[in-house]
Amino acid sequence: MSDVSVTVNEARYDVSDVEPRMLLSDFLRDRLGLTGTHVGCEHGVCGACTVLVNGDSVRSCLMLAVQADGTAIVTVEGLGSPEELNVLQSQFREHHGLQCGFCTPGMLMTGEDMLRKYPLATDDQIREGLSGNLCRCTGYQNIVAAIRSAAAMRREKEE
Amino acid sequence: MKPASFDYASPATVEAAIEALVASNGEGKVLAGGQSLLPLLNFRMTRPSVLVDLNGIEGLSYIEDRGDRIAIGALTRHRDLEHSPLVASRLPVMSAAMRHVAHLAIRNRGTIGGGLAHADPAAELPMLAAFYDARISVQGPNGHRVIAAQEFFVDALTNCLEPHEIVVEIEFPILDHDGWAFEEVARRFGDFALASIAVSVRRGPSRLEDARIAVMGVADTPLRLKAAEAELVALALDDEIPERFSEIVVAQVSPNDDLHASGEYRGHLLGELSKRALRTALAQAERAA
Numbered sequence: 305m306s307d308v309s310v311t312v313n314e315a316r317y318d319v320s321d322v323e324p325r326m327l328l329s330d331f332l333r334d335r336l337g338l339t340g341t342h343v344g345c346e347h348g349v350c351g352a353c354t355v356l357v358n359g360d361s362v363r364s365c366l367m368l369a370v371q372a373d374g375t376a377i378v379t380v381e382g383l384g385s386p387e388e389l390n391v392l393q394s395q396f397r398e399h400h401g402l403q404c405g406f407c408t409p410g411m412l413m414t415g416e417d418m419l420r421k422y423p424l425a426t427d428d429q430i431r432e433g434l435s436g437n438l439c440r441c442t443g444y445q446n447i448v449a450a451i452r453s454a455a456a457m458r459r460e461k462e463e
Numbered sequence: 464m465k466p467a468s469f470d471y472a473s474p475a476t477v478e479a480a481i482e483a484l485v486a487s488n489g490e491g492k493v494l495a496g497g498q499s500l501l502p503l504l505n506f507r508m509t510r511p512s513v514l515v516d517l518n519g520i521e522g523l524s525y526i527e528d529r530g531d532r533i534a535i536g537a538l539t540r541h542r543d544l545e546h547s548p549l550v551a552s553r554l555p556v557m558s559a560a561m562r563h564v565a566h567l568a569i570r571n572r573g574t575i576g577g578g579l580a581h582a583d584p585a586a587e588l589p590m591l592a593a594f595y596d597a598r599i600s601v602q603g604p605n606g607h608r609v610i611a612a613q614e615f616f617v618d619a620l621t622n623c624l625e626p627h628e629i630v631v632e633i634e635f636p637i638l639d640h641d642g643w644a645f646e647e648v649a650r651r652f653g654d655f656a657l658a659s660i661a662v663s664v665r666r667g668p669s670r671l672e673d674a675r676i677a678v679m680g681v682a683d684t685p686l687r688l689k690a691a692e693a694e695l696v697a698l699a700l701d702d703e704i705p706e707r708f709s710e711i712v713v714a715q716v717s718p719n720d721d722l723h724a725s726g727e728y729r730g731h732l733l734g735e736l737s738k739r740a741l742r743t744a745l746a747q748a749e750r751a752a
Contacts, residue, residue, distance in 0.1 A: 306471065324471030324514065327505070346464060347502035348569065360542070360571040366501040367572065370471055371518060417567060421546075435652040436566025 306370045312336060313382030322369050328362075329353040331369035332379060340380040340409050344438070351437030354410040355379050361417035380409035383416070392416060392454045401450035403441040410437050415451050424455040466504035470513040476520060477602050477631060483515045484627040485604055491515055493629055495538060495577030498569045523576075523631065526550060531637055537576025537630045541588075545570060553637050556594060556661050559645040560587045566653040576630035579615065582622045582684070585655035587647075589616055590685035594661045594677035595635040603628035616684035638675055640665045642748025644740040648732050650723070656680040657724045658732035660712065662740040664695075666748035671696045681718040681729050688715050695741075704745070705738040712737040 305321045312332070319335050327346070332338045332355070344350035346365045353364040356378040384390035389397065392415050402408045411434070418424060418433040430451050431444070439447060474480040484491045490512035494500055503509045517523065523538035526547050533553050535544070544550050545561035564570055564578075564587045578588035579599060592599065592612035599610045604627050617623050624630070640663045647659035658680045665673040674692045679685040694711045698704050718729040 323468070325466040325468055325504075327465065327501075330465070346505050348498060351566070351568065354568050361568040362572055363498075363568045365505065366498055366569075368471070368497075368501075368514075370473075371497075371516065414567060417571075421542075421567070432562070432652050433567055435654075436568060 306373070308369050308373045310372050310374070311376040312338065313378060324368060324370050326369045327365050328355070328357075328367040328369050328372050329364035331372070332364060332377075335369075338379050338381055342406055342409050344406070344410075349438070350407070350410070351414060352407050352410040354413040354437070356413055356417065359420075361414050378413070378416075380412055383412060391457055392419070392450070395450040395454045395457070396447070399446045399450040399453060401442065401446045407437060407439040411439065411447055415454065418451065419455060419458060424451065427452065430455070464505050464507060466501075467507050467510045469504075469511050471516065472513055473516045473519040477517075477523075477629060480515050480517060480520065480629060481602065481604055481627055483513065484629075487511075487513045487515075489626050493517060493577075493580070495580075496540065496573035497577075498565065498573040499577065499581045499583070517576075517629070528553070529634070533635045533637065535575055535633050535635065537632060538574050539576075541565070541570035541573045541575070541578070542567075544575065554595065554635055556643050556645050556663055557591050557635070559643075560591055560647075560661065563587055563645075563647050563649070563653065563656070563659075569653075575633060579633065580622055580624065580630050582616050582618075582620050583655065584616075584619045584682060584684050585657075585659075585680040587656070587659070587679075590659065590661065590677055590679035591635075592616075592633065593679075593685040593687045594663075594675060595638070596687065597636075598634045599630060600632040600634070601628045602631050607631075613687065619683040638663050638665075638673075640673065640675070640748075641751035642666060642744040642746070644743035644747070646736040646740045646743075648736065655723075658718075658729045658736060660733060660736045660740050662737075662744045664744050664748055666700075666745070666752060669700060671698075671700070676712065678712065678716060678733060681716040681733055686716070688712065691715050700745070705741045708741045709734045709737040 307320045308322045309318045342352040344352035348366045355364045472483045492511035494514045494516045523536045525536040527534040551558040597612045643663035645661045647656045663675040674695045676688040713734045718726040720726045
């Protein structure tokens with residue numbers, strides 16, 4: 305058993321008795337009660353469990369909780385609040401980028417990382433960035449539209 | 464699913480990691496990026512007694528210019544290679560291939576040492592190692608040795624490492640070429656390749672002076688096609704060359720049928736990609752001249 309100290313959404317958590325085999329996804333959900341991170345396939349295919357670890361998107365089912373010791377994590381709960389959505393979240397609402405919402409936390413966290421790392425000047429780039437996230441209901445058009453719009457807003461802000 | 468129980472070690476040095484592996488009596492596994500190992504653990508397809516996590520070891524993540532070659536530390540993440548200006552200027556084929564390596568979140572975690580040790584025959588990094596004739600440095604209980612990429616990949620998902628050896632560095636010799644291309648077809652962007660080819664050439668006035676070719680997805684290991692390189696260099700630089708090159712490449716491989724595609728289809732893809740790749744490489748070399 306190990307101790308894990310992490311900062312999640314700017315709050316510090318010191319958790320003891322963590323089994324080495326506990327996945328980061330289960331740690332966030334079961335030990336910290338942050339159930340916004342969804343667990344889909346548990347083998348790195350669907351992208352639903354994506355979170356930011358030290359600023360980079362990571363599949364939390366492919367990382368052990370003990371490996372997260374000392375890191376700063378952002379989950380979907382850390383993006384915005386129901387009263388005040390962040391830019392990307394507001395564009396998902398604007399463009400109907402979700403239906404059942406299961407894939408949405410992963411789409412948002414991936415989108416946040418994409419917006420930071422790539423120019424996203426074309427839909428091809430957006431689709432390439434989203435290629436590791438599966439959605440089973442809305443299809444991808446509206447998700448692409450939401451990210452396209454968030455990227456355009458970012459460009460406007462920079463100009 | 465969830466992994467079966469294991470012990471976890473996070474050594475601070477390569478030597479301590481090797482000691483932990485030796486102490487596990489062959490039941491331990493090295494954890495680098497974990498992007499292939501964690502799925503295997505989650506499915507309980509592997510049940511190591513101890514995971515030896517390399518991520519706490521300082522000094523294994525770097526991209527270094529050594530004149531005629533680029534040295535890359537084993538813990539260097541895929542995203543570092545993807546975004547490295549040094550890789551872009553000195554190892555352009557690698558730079559172009561990196562965005563095809565899995566997906567964004569996986570590139571953020573996956574490491575070059577882990578990717579090579581996993582030895583997937585349809586993965587870009589093993590293919591790039593074969594393409595560049597990389598030298599893979601490994602450390603074990605009996606010291607240090609350097610393995611040529613050609614010998615490193617033994618079979619699908621099988622490398623030639625001894626049980627307690629760890630990959631520590633990979634050196635990629637720089638090619639003095641002026642045109643290159645990387646082509647790949649996968650079912651979904653970022654998935655494992657159904658077929659892929661990397662080509663690099665140095666163009667002379669009437670013939671190619673040198674060529675380098677590697678393919679993947681069409682055999683149990685990535686392949687550097689030395690015979691095809693010699694045949695390509697012997698060809699006249701005329702309009703027919705992409706077509707003839709495609710025949711040369713396809714004649715070198717005999718892909719098997721599997722779940723994802725028939726061998727015939729993989730061969731067909733490789734032929735088409737060969738034409739595209741050579742056209743791109745030649746056009747680029749012409750512009751450089």
